[in-house]
Structures are given as C-alpha cells and as structure tokens.
Amino acid sequence: MSVTAAQGFRAAGITAGLKASGKPDLALVVNDGPRFDAAAVFTSNRVVGAPVMWSRQAVKDGAARAVVLNSGSANVCTGPGGFQDAHATAEAVADGLGIGAIDVLVASTGVIGVRLAREKLLAGVPVVTAALSHDPAAGQAAAAAIMTTDTVAKTATRTVETPDGVVTVGGMAKGAGMLAPALATMLCVITTDAVVPHEEADAVLRAATRTTFDRVDSDGCQSTSDTVVLMASGASGVAPGRDEFAAAVREVCADLVRQLLADAEGATHDIAITVKNATTEDAALAVARAVSRSNLVKAAIFGNDPNWGRILAQVGTVPEEVAPFDPEMLDIYVNSVKVCQAGGAHESPDKVDLASSREAAIDIDLHAGDADATLWTNDLTHAYVEENSAYTS
Amino acid sequence: MSVTAAQGFRAAGITAGLKASGKPDLALVVNDGPRFDAAAVFTSNRVVGAPVMWSRQAVKDGAARAVVLNSGSANVCTGPGGFQDAHATAEAVADGLGIGAIDVLVASTGVIGVRLAREKLLAGVPVVTAALSHDPAAGQAAAAAIMTTDTVAKTATRTVETPDGVVTVGGMAKGAGMLAPALATMLCVITTDAVVPHEEADAVLRAATRTTFDRVDSDGCQSTSDTVVLMASGASGVAPGRDEFAAAVREVCADLVRQLLADAEGATHDIAITVKNATTEDAALAVARAVSRSNLVKAAIFGNDPNWGRILAQVGTVPEEVAPFDPEMLDIYVNSVKVCQAGGAHESPDKVDLASSREAAIDIDLHAGDADATLWTNDLTHAYVEENSAYTS
Structure with missing residues (x-):
C-alpha cells in the first residue's frame, strides 16, 4: 500500500x-x-x-x-x-x-x-x-x-x-x-x-x-x-x-x-552510528555525522574491518565546543563487540563479524552526559565510485 | 637534497x-x-x-x-x-x-x-x-x-x-x-x-x-x-x-x-579548488573545503566529468553565516572553461579536457568580496577504496 x-x-x-x-x-x-x-x-x-x-x-x-x-x-x-x-x-x-x-x-x-x-x-x-x-x-x-x-x-x-x-x-x-x-x-x-x-x-x-x-x-x-x-x-x-x-x-x-x-547504490552495508552519553543530542549527532563522513571508516566497513582507530581518529576531529568529551574515556563497540575501551584497544577485532549481515552497528560511548543519537550511513564501495564516475550524470 | x-x-x-x-x-x-x-x-x-x-x-x-x-x-x-x-x-x-x-x-x-x-x-x-x-x-x-x-x-x-x-x-x-x-x-x-x-x-x-x-x-x-x-x-x-x-x-x-x-594513493588527479571573491579568506576556504569533501565531485573528476551541478550543490551546503554569497551569482570554471555562469549552464562541459593531465583546476567565483583561497584535494578512485578496504590497516 x-x-x-x-x-x-x-x-x-x-x-x-x-x-x-x-x-x-x-x-x-x-x-x-x-x-x-x-x-x-x-x-x-x-x-x-x-x-x-x-x-x-x-x-x-x-x-x-x-x-x-x-x-x-x-x-x-x-x-x-x-x-x-x-x-x-x-x-x-x-x-x-x-x-x-x-x-x-x-x-x-x-x-x-x-x-x-x-x-x-x-x-x-x-x-x-x-x-x-x-x-x-x-x-x-x-x-x-x-x-x-x-x-x-x-x-x-x-x-x-x-x-x-x-x-x-x-x-x-x-x-x-x-x-x-x-x-x-x-x-x-x-x-x-x-x-x-x-x-x-x-x-x-x-x-x-x-x-x-x-x-x-x-x-x-x-x-x-x-x-x-x-x-x-x-x-x-x-x-x-x-x-x-x-x-x-x-x-x-x-x-x-x-x-x-x-537500496543505496553500490552499498553493501547499512551502518547505524549511535553516539551515547553525549552532553546533548546535538553533540551526539555531530559526532555521529563526523564518523559517517569518514571515507576511511566507510571503506573499512566495506572491507569488513572493524577499524576502531579510524573511528576514534574521526571522533577526535569534532571541536570541543561542539561536543565536550575526554578522548581518553571513549568506548567503541562494533556490532556489540567492545573493541576500544577508555581510548585504547580492548576486545580483539577478530571477534567482530561484519560479513554476515548488511546491517552494521557502530556504538560510541562518550561518557560525557546522557544524550544519545543514531545516524545511518552506507559503506564506501567500488560500486559507489563506479556509479559516480563512469557515467556523466 | x-x-x-x-x-x-x-x-x-x-x-x-x-x-x-x-x-x-x-x-x-x-x-x-x-x-x-x-x-x-x-x-x-x-x-x-x-x-x-x-x-x-x-x-x-x-x-x-x-x-x-x-x-x-x-x-x-x-x-x-x-x-x-x-x-x-x-x-x-x-x-x-x-x-x-x-x-x-x-x-x-x-x-x-x-x-x-x-x-x-x-x-x-x-x-x-x-x-x-x-x-x-x-x-x-x-x-x-x-x-x-x-x-x-x-x-x-x-x-x-x-x-x-x-x-x-x-x-x-x-x-x-x-x-x-x-x-x-x-x-x-x-x-x-x-x-x-x-x-x-x-x-x-x-x-x-x-x-x-x-x-x-x-x-x-x-x-x-x-x-x-x-x-x-x-x-x-x-x-x-x-x-x-x-x-x-x-x-x-x-x-x-x-x-x-x-603520491596520494589511488589518486589519478590532484585537484586545485580555488574560491575567488569571497567576503573573507576563511569564507573562501570553507567553500573550498566543502567541495573538497564531496565524494560525488571527487568521483566525477576521477571519471573526467566536469560535473558543475555537483560542485554547485556542494557550494550550497555552506551556511550563509560562514560564507555569504548569492547562489544565483556563482560562476564555476573547470580547467578554465566557464561551465556555469550566474548559477546556470554556460559553456559546454565537452570543452573541458580532464583526461590529459593529472592536475585539475576548479575555480569558483562567489562574486561576494575580494578574498581568495586555494585548497588541494585528490579524486575518489577505485584504488582508494581498494587500499582502504582490502587490507586491515
């Protein structure tokens, strides 16, 4: 209907x-x-x-x-x-x-x-x-x-x-x-x-x-x-x-x-980026948006690589006045596996299964407040580049 | 030396x-x-x-x-x-x-x-x-x-x-x-x-x-x-x-x-984005940076496509308080060909040769002031996706 x-x-x-x-x-x-x-x-x-x-x-x-x-x-x-x-x-x-x-x-x-x-x-x-x-x-x-x-x-x-x-x-x-x-x-x-x-x-x-x-x-x-x-x-x-x-x-x-x-062209993953415990919803959204725009993060997810270093580096680009948090407090989960705790390596990325499902979840806990937000993005793939370069459109 | x-x-x-x-x-x-x-x-x-x-x-x-x-x-x-x-x-x-x-x-x-x-x-x-x-x-x-x-x-x-x-x-x-x-x-x-x-x-x-x-x-x-x-x-x-x-x-x-x-990995073009006649150098730089981060623009350049519509759409994402300009005044040149004048189509994109040179030039005239800035970026290619997805790194 x-x-x-x-x-x-x-x-x-x-x-x-x-x-x-x-x-x-x-x-x-x-x-x-x-x-x-x-x-x-x-x-x-x-x-x-x-x-x-x-x-x-x-x-x-x-x-x-x-x-x-x-x-x-x-x-x-x-x-x-x-x-x-x-x-x-x-x-x-x-x-x-x-x-x-x-x-x-x-x-x-x-x-x-x-x-x-x-x-x-x-x-x-x-x-x-x-x-x-x-x-x-x-x-x-x-x-x-x-x-x-x-x-x-x-x-x-x-x-x-x-x-x-x-x-x-x-x-x-x-x-x-x-x-x-x-x-x-x-x-x-x-x-x-x-x-x-x-x-x-x-x-x-x-x-x-x-x-x-x-x-x-x-x-x-x-x-x-x-x-x-x-x-x-x-x-x-x-x-x-x-x-x-x-x-x-x-x-x-x-x-x-x-x-x-x-139905996103070329995409192989739908990625839900959830930022938790931000000072405000806007701050959570700003961090999620920054991560969603990292080609390195998006390409890593395409490669089924839970590369938390790239995620953390992208989180770090958000100005403090936009989203107050302590980089050394950050936890990162990829598909519920806590790959980063307090800004450092934690569980093995090998435990993360990105290949079995189109849907992927990145959760970032800022430990700065109690506001959450989720933003959806797609991965960066060969098909995306092909669609957007091979034809004048 | x-x-x-x-x-x-x-x-x-x-x-x-x-x-x-x-x-x-x-x-x-x-x-x-x-x-x-x-x-x-x-x-x-x-x-x-x-x-x-x-x-x-x-x-x-x-x-x-x-x-x-x-x-x-x-x-x-x-x-x-x-x-x-x-x-x-x-x-x-x-x-x-x-x-x-x-x-x-x-x-x-x-x-x-x-x-x-x-x-x-x-x-x-x-x-x-x-x-x-x-x-x-x-x-x-x-x-x-x-x-x-x-x-x-x-x-x-x-x-x-x-x-x-x-x-x-x-x-x-x-x-x-x-x-x-x-x-x-x-x-x-x-x-x-x-x-x-x-x-x-x-x-x-x-x-x-x-x-x-x-x-x-x-x-x-x-x-x-x-x-x-x-x-x-x-x-x-x-x-x-x-x-x-x-x-x-x-x-x-x-x-x-x-x-x-x-030497940028995977890149086939070095792209100089020059924003002219902005109100301030910071405004010029903000517009150039927005364009430099458009995957659609970068993929188009990889495809040797002087897609000014994608460039203009990206310019339009810059908030007015950051860069004052009238979207209907914008001129865009790709490799010196004026493909867009006053926010509309002008010379034929067919006149633009992007294939012969690694270097590409996008010039955007905001007609808003007298400040200029140039930012360099690379194109978005299959090799970029490959480098950043195929290996855990």
Missing part, C-alpha cells in the same frame, strides 16, 4: 517521455478532501531547484490539493525559464483538476543544470490526470514513476486505531540513499485521512523528519531538491490523538528511510 | 625491524648547532598519539637538538605504556647524543591502537646514531625511513641569498596524501642553517603551514599524528631577512605538499 492507502486520495504514474529509458517518469497524487491540510519540508541547501522554490511558496498557506512529481530532470540551476517550467506544470495540473495552481506542489529529480522537456511533461499531465485512481495499483504506479536509480519502489503504511475509528498514514519515497548519480534527490509524499489541522501536520512532519530523513547521511552529499510532503484529507472523519498520529507518521518515515538505505 | 642540505645537520635512516616488510623504519635528524632554535605544529585532532603529546611539551621551550622518527607504528591510543615508549625513545636518543631527552622530539606513523615494538626500536637507536652523517645520502636515507605507503621519498631544498651570505632551508616529508591505510600520518622535518630566534621560527613555520599543509584535504580524514618540525642551527652565521626566510620555508613546504599530492 502507498499514498492511496488513506481515504480521500487518488494517484497515478505514467510515462511522459522525460527519461531516455522510456520508463515511467510522471506521478500525480491528489487529495480529494474534504480537508486539504498540508505541510512540507525541503532541502536546507542554499542552491535549490525551481520546484522547491515554487512548492515552498505554495505550501505556505498550509493547504495543498495535489503533488505532481517527475523524474528525468531535477530542474535545478535552470534560471527563470526553469521556474516557468515548474509554474506551468502546476498550472496544467490545476487546470485538469479544476483547482488553483497555488494548491499544486511540484517536485522533480534528475540531472542538475538541464532544462526539462516542458512540452513532453505538459502533454503528460492530462494522461496522468486521467489515470488517477484510488486503487493500490495506482499508488504503486506513482511510486514507480518517481524512481531514478532506485531498483525498487518504496512505500509504507501505518494505521492508528482510535475510539472513533481507524486512521491511515501511507507514503512513498524515492532516492538511492543519496548515493546515486546526479545527487539522487530524495522525494517523499505522505498521505493521511486523519483530521489534522495544518499547523499540527507541520509540527508532526518536522518532528518525524528530524529523527528519520535528517538522520540519513549516506554519502554526505546534500541534494538541491529534497522534498517531503504530508497531505491530510480528513476523509476518515477521525481526529487521532497527537502522539498516536505523530508516531504513525514517524514510523512511515522511518520505514521509508530504511528502504532508501537498503 | 634534504634535511642535511643546511649546515649543522646530520641525519640517518636504518631498518630497526618495526615493519614486517623489512624496509627502513627509523630515522634521526640531529642539529649540531651552534643554535638550537626549534618550532613545531601538530595535528589539531583531539585524539593524538603519544609522540605528539611528548613533542608538544618538549618543543615548548623553543629548542630541540634532534628529531627521531619511526614508521611501522603510530603509537596512538596506546595508553600510559605508549607514552612510556615515546619517552624511552627520546631518552635513548638523548643518551647516545649526550644531550637531554627534553631536546629530542619524537614522531611516529603507522597503525593506530597497537603498541610499538619497543625493544626493536631501542636496539635501533645506537645503530641510527652511529650512521649519522652530513652526506646528502644520509638525508635521503632518513627520508626513506619515514615512508609508509609512500612510493617515493619526498625532499625539497631552497636557498636564500643575502648580502651576508647564503642560507639553506631543506626538508623531508612522508604521507601518501592522507589517502593511505591507517590515516597515513603526515610527518615533516625542515632544517635551516639560518640564524633564527625560535619565536621567529615559530611564526614563520605557522604562516607557512597555514597556506600549504593546512590546505591539503586529500580525503577529509585528519591524522592523529601530523607533525611538522623546523630546526635552525644558525651554522651559516647569517640572519636572513624575515620575508626572504619565510618565503623559502613556505616554498619548501609547498614543494613537499605537491609531492604528497602527487
């Missing part, structure tokens, strides 16, 4: 001809109401695509009735013409649905710096609109149409049972762990039939992405187009408790994030 | 048996005076090796008479025993030379977290001391004994002609561009026969390393053992002008840095 799992939503995915491969490349998700609450978070990159510029403005009123997404071109660094392309796309979708363009969000993914094939895209809009359906297959088709180098479509669903009835949260996402050619943009649409005022939707979405999408640092490269949209139709007539609803949205995000990591 | 080019210095390099390969692994550089001014800069990593802890204290008085360097073990994260190993090494060298241990600096490079073979090292000290010589060959032997994964020994010499006579500055360095297994430590010893008070030596060395060694970011991984030492014997009897002397030291450092980059 996907974005059509919740009541009040239709979706579709078709081939507009934007991709040379001829694979599906245009998706549409429509909220039929009765409510149109919406929230969205976008990349924090200062260089952003025209669709992000458009959608940031369009969602400001807390309402959206549709999201149109294309793969095949990111429409980034394309100047005023590119912004007109994004605007024209929203207008075309709005015309087909009989709504205002300001209620249509746009998201695009593909190569940077190339204008998209506007005529092909606009010609596809009536086709994708005509294909809109409540069917699970339609949700699946939308999820497939936003894929770039993804090898599988990524969807997730959760339900919340309340005394008043059941609420559904469904989502779809694309992105090859940000490891893909052309900064593989991460796009995500989450739908729900819960009755959720847009202010609450915004708060819930930000809280969920902060500990899910924001904690994936596959290759340290930030996209110019990342977009996560939440639309609430209210079609269930049920207003769930804030905590239960927030948990469901968070779970859908977390589920999609794990699917992104599992 | 090397560390023995300047008058007043002897050096030697021998095999003490610390390396399994049986290659030379113990070097000694001795200042015979008449002056013993010294300065040193060390890694800013919070996790540092025992030799760095020792040498930081030993050089605080502005004097040093010898530097003993070993490859085969970094002596990092080795606890109190490791510190005793470093101290014992300094003591042994001091005994052999009839000087105080506090005038002996220690530097080590190799795997982290493993105690060094103290008995072998101490047994080697009398041998390396007996081999000390003014000969150019002795300087070359010292440069060879500090190599780890370096494929060539790295030395450089400059002379300064003054009305009072000639002053010589010589240096040796090791480090495979910080791309090597086990965080290949960068070690460097610079000698001069100039008359240079230690305060001036310190200022000159810091100024030189700030724009040379500190501007190499081969793989973003910072060592726990980086050490650059300058010793001045005063044996020429000449006190050169500050500017001329500083220029010579800077040139020796720059020469050695280029040799480190050229």
Whole structure:
C-alpha cells in the first residue's frame, strides 16, 4: 500500500517521455478532501531547484490539493525559464483538476543544470490526470514513476486505531540513499485521512523528519531538491490523538528511510552510528555525522574491518565546543563487540563479524552526559565510485 | 637534497625491524648547532598519539637538538605504556647524543591502537646514531625511513641569498596524501642553517603551514599524528631577512605538499579548488573545503566529468553565516572553461579536457568580496577504496 492507502486520495504514474529509458517518469497524487491540510519540508541547501522554490511558496498557506512529481530532470540551476517550467506544470495540473495552481506542489529529480522537456511533461499531465485512481495499483504506479536509480519502489503504511475509528498514514519515497548519480534527490509524499489541522501536520512532519530523513547521511552529499510532503484529507472523519498520529507518521518515515538505505547504490552495508552519553543530542549527532563522513571508516566497513582507530581518529576531529568529551574515556563497540575501551584497544577485532549481515552497528560511548543519537550511513564501495564516475550524470 | 642540505645537520635512516616488510623504519635528524632554535605544529585532532603529546611539551621551550622518527607504528591510543615508549625513545636518543631527552622530539606513523615494538626500536637507536652523517645520502636515507605507503621519498631544498651570505632551508616529508591505510600520518622535518630566534621560527613555520599543509584535504580524514618540525642551527652565521626566510620555508613546504599530492594513493588527479571573491579568506576556504569533501565531485573528476551541478550543490551546503554569497551569482570554471555562469549552464562541459593531465583546476567565483583561497584535494578512485578496504590497516 502507498499514498492511496488513506481515504480521500487518488494517484497515478505514467510515462511522459522525460527519461531516455522510456520508463515511467510522471506521478500525480491528489487529495480529494474534504480537508486539504498540508505541510512540507525541503532541502536546507542554499542552491535549490525551481520546484522547491515554487512548492515552498505554495505550501505556505498550509493547504495543498495535489503533488505532481517527475523524474528525468531535477530542474535545478535552470534560471527563470526553469521556474516557468515548474509554474506551468502546476498550472496544467490545476487546470485538469479544476483547482488553483497555488494548491499544486511540484517536485522533480534528475540531472542538475538541464532544462526539462516542458512540452513532453505538459502533454503528460492530462494522461496522468486521467489515470488517477484510488486503487493500490495506482499508488504503486506513482511510486514507480518517481524512481531514478532506485531498483525498487518504496512505500509504507501505518494505521492508528482510535475510539472513533481507524486512521491511515501511507507514503512513498524515492532516492538511492543519496548515493546515486546526479545527487539522487530524495522525494517523499505522505498521505493521511486523519483530521489534522495544518499547523499540527507541520509540527508532526518536522518532528518525524528530524529523527528519520535528517538522520540519513549516506554519502554526505546534500541534494538541491529534497522534498517531503504530508497531505491530510480528513476523509476518515477521525481526529487521532497527537502522539498516536505523530508516531504513525514517524514510523512511515522511518520505514521509508530504511528502504532508501537498503537500496543505496553500490552499498553493501547499512551502518547505524549511535553516539551515547553525549552532553546533548546535538553533540551526539555531530559526532555521529563526523564518523559517517569518514571515507576511511566507510571503506573499512566495506572491507569488513572493524577499524576502531579510524573511528576514534574521526571522533577526535569534532571541536570541543561542539561536543565536550575526554578522548581518553571513549568506548567503541562494533556490532556489540567492545573493541576500544577508555581510548585504547580492548576486545580483539577478530571477534567482530561484519560479513554476515548488511546491517552494521557502530556504538560510541562518550561518557560525557546522557544524550544519545543514531545516524545511518552506507559503506564506501567500488560500486559507489563506479556509479559516480563512469557515467556523466 | 634534504634535511642535511643546511649546515649543522646530520641525519640517518636504518631498518630497526618495526615493519614486517623489512624496509627502513627509523630515522634521526640531529642539529649540531651552534643554535638550537626549534618550532613545531601538530595535528589539531583531539585524539593524538603519544609522540605528539611528548613533542608538544618538549618543543615548548623553543629548542630541540634532534628529531627521531619511526614508521611501522603510530603509537596512538596506546595508553600510559605508549607514552612510556615515546619517552624511552627520546631518552635513548638523548643518551647516545649526550644531550637531554627534553631536546629530542619524537614522531611516529603507522597503525593506530597497537603498541610499538619497543625493544626493536631501542636496539635501533645506537645503530641510527652511529650512521649519522652530513652526506646528502644520509638525508635521503632518513627520508626513506619515514615512508609508509609512500612510493617515493619526498625532499625539497631552497636557498636564500643575502648580502651576508647564503642560507639553506631543506626538508623531508612522508604521507601518501592522507589517502593511505591507517590515516597515513603526515610527518615533516625542515632544517635551516639560518640564524633564527625560535619565536621567529615559530611564526614563520605557522604562516607557512597555514597556506600549504593546512590546505591539503586529500580525503577529509585528519591524522592523529601530523607533525611538522623546523630546526635552525644558525651554522651559516647569517640572519636572513624575515620575508626572504619565510618565503623559502613556505616554498619548501609547498614543494613537499605537491609531492604528497602527487603520491596520494589511488589518486589519478590532484585537484586545485580555488574560491575567488569571497567576503573573507576563511569564507573562501570553507567553500573550498566543502567541495573538497564531496565524494560525488571527487568521483566525477576521477571519471573526467566536469560535473558543475555537483560542485554547485556542494557550494550550497555552506551556511550563509560562514560564507555569504548569492547562489544565483556563482560562476564555476573547470580547467578554465566557464561551465556555469550566474548559477546556470554556460559553456559546454565537452570543452573541458580532464583526461590529459593529472592536475585539475576548479575555480569558483562567489562574486561576494575580494578574498581568495586555494585548497588541494585528490579524486575518489577505485584504488582508494581498494587500499582502504582490502587490507586491515
């Protein structure tokens, strides 16, 4: 199940001809109401695509009735013409649905710096609109149409049972762990039939992405187009408790994030870096992020080598004002084996089995406070280098 | 010519048996005076090796008479025993030379977290001391004994002609561009026969390393053992002008840095990232460093792909408070071809020839001020991944 799992939503995915491969490349998700609450978070990159510029403005009123997404071109660094392309796309979708363009969000993914094939895209809009359906297959088709180098479509669903009835949260996402050619943009649409005022939707979405999408640092490269949209139709007539609803949205995000990591191009390991007993959550996250960006650590994990010296050296690069700790107190565990204690060698690295599982766990105990954070990354592999060097993308 | 080019210095390099390969692994550089001014800069990593802890204290008085360097073990994260190993090494060298241990600096490079073979090292000290010589060959032997994964020994010499006579500055360095297994430590010893008070030596060395060694970011991984030492014997009897002397030291450092980059393991390109017209030099450097750490940019250069979209996306990750600029004003040149103007596509990337030369130039014009900075990095290659994953190191 996907974005059509919740009541009040239709979706579709078709081939507009934007991709040379001829694979599906245009998706549409429509909220039929009765409510149109919406929230969205976008990349924090200062260089952003025209669709992000458009959608940031369009969602400001807390309402959206549709999201149109294309793969095949990111429409980034394309100047005023590119912004007109994004605007024209929203207008075309709005015309087909009989709504205002300001209620249509746009998201695009593909190569940077190339204008998209506007005529092909606009010609596809009536086709994708005509294909809109409540069917699970339609949700699946939308999820497939936003894929770039993804090898599988990524969807997730959760339900919340309340005394008043059941609420559904469904989502779809694309992105090859940000490891893909052309900064593989991460796009995500989450739908729900819960009755959720847009202010609450915004708060819930930000809280969920902060500990899910924001904690994936596959290759340290930030996209110019990342977009996560939440639309609430209210079609269930049920207003769930804030905590239960927030948990469901968070779970859908977390589920999609794990699917992104599992499909990360070239990667052979998903690595959970957990920093424990930091002075603050931000400090824990700063240490985890530093480790996640060490090519030496990532290459070692690819080689199934629990090289704690490289981990410790990377931890040491975090400034003291960012994360206070005593380097001589640090413990490091790799897959639960305490390979480093108090900054020195402890159990034999030979005890660590990294080869049997895709998932790897690095735990770093700073012994400085009581805040924890976990960040996910991937290993650095030959396939990553191949994907990102052998083809112009 | 090397560390023995300047008058007043002897050096030697021998095999003490610390390396399994049986290659030379113990070097000694001795200042015979008449002056013993010294300065040193060390890694800013919070996790540092025992030799760095020792040498930081030993050089605080502005004097040093010898530097003993070993490859085969970094002596990092080795606890109190490791510190005793470093101290014992300094003591042994001091005994052999009839000087105080506090005038002996220690530097080590190799795997982290493993105690060094103290008995072998101490047994080697009398041998390396007996081999000390003014000969150019002795300087070359010292440069060879500090190599780890370096494929060539790295030395450089400059002379300064003054009305009072000639002053010589010589240096040796090791480090495979910080791309090597086990965080290949960068070690460097610079000698001069100039008359240079230690305060001036310190200022000159810091100024030189700030724009040379500190501007190499081969793989973003910072060592726990980086050490650059300058010793001045005063044996020429000449006190050169500050500017001329500083220029010579800077040139020796720059020469050695280029040799480190050229020998960076796995690399096929040395990439000069120049950021122009930033508000401050720090802002320029922050942008250059962000770009130097993008695996997508580095992999693209390996693939001879002048992918300005990846460069621009990475520039956009630098916070505005760190480097103010308007993303829509940015120009990007790759090997002098203006592939991006005002944040959009300009000349065809097909005009860029990256394949014909190891050296590549990325120039980014921020149009925000008048400060410039250049940072050097290497590309991300299959060989880098192989070196850092296939062997436990």
